[in-house]
Amino acid sequence: MARWEPGARERLVVAAVDLFAEQGYDATTVAQIAERAGVTKSTFFRHFPDKRELLVAGQETLRTLLAEGVAEAPATAGPMEAVAAGLERASSAMGPMNRELGPRLKAAVATSTVLQERDALKTVSLAAALTGALVARGVPDPVAALAGELGVLAFKRGYAQWSEAEGESDLAPYTLAALQELRAATVSLG
Structure with missing residues (x-):
């Protein structure tokens, strides 16, 4: 061995x-x-x-990167710009292994209720990290919670698209585009 x-x-x-x-x-x-x-x-x-x-390997690093990106956003940045900074920071840490592992990880999670539950807890944890970082910037709790949830959803959507895309090696454009799509979708909520 x-x-x-x-x-x-x-x-x-x-x-x-x-x-x-x-x-x-x-x-x-x-x-x-x-x-x-x-x-x-x-x-x-x-x-x-x-x-x-094993499913959440790297989760703490991802939480930290998301929160650091939000904290380091310019003081004039609104909540969604700060979330975008967090997404960019976290995306920068994702490399070829993460991209290759994406579809396989999705398939593995689909096979098990235990893994689906663990994945859901990971999502909650990431949203809490973003929300906490936004609250620390002075963003009111309901706004911070909503922005944090949208940030995690954007990360997951962007990651899924990136892992299936041909040629593109950088995750950030995918997560940022997903965030923009979600922001636009919120307008139609009324």
């Missing part, structure tokens, strides 16, 4: 997503994930407490 080689965490995530999609979440064991990733079970448990946590 090549447990000392760099990239064990990333290999574990890829192995788990592939196995979840191939044989289902319930039928996949930690031992299978570790074997496919080329590491030991002990190495698995150094990175993750259990197999459910």
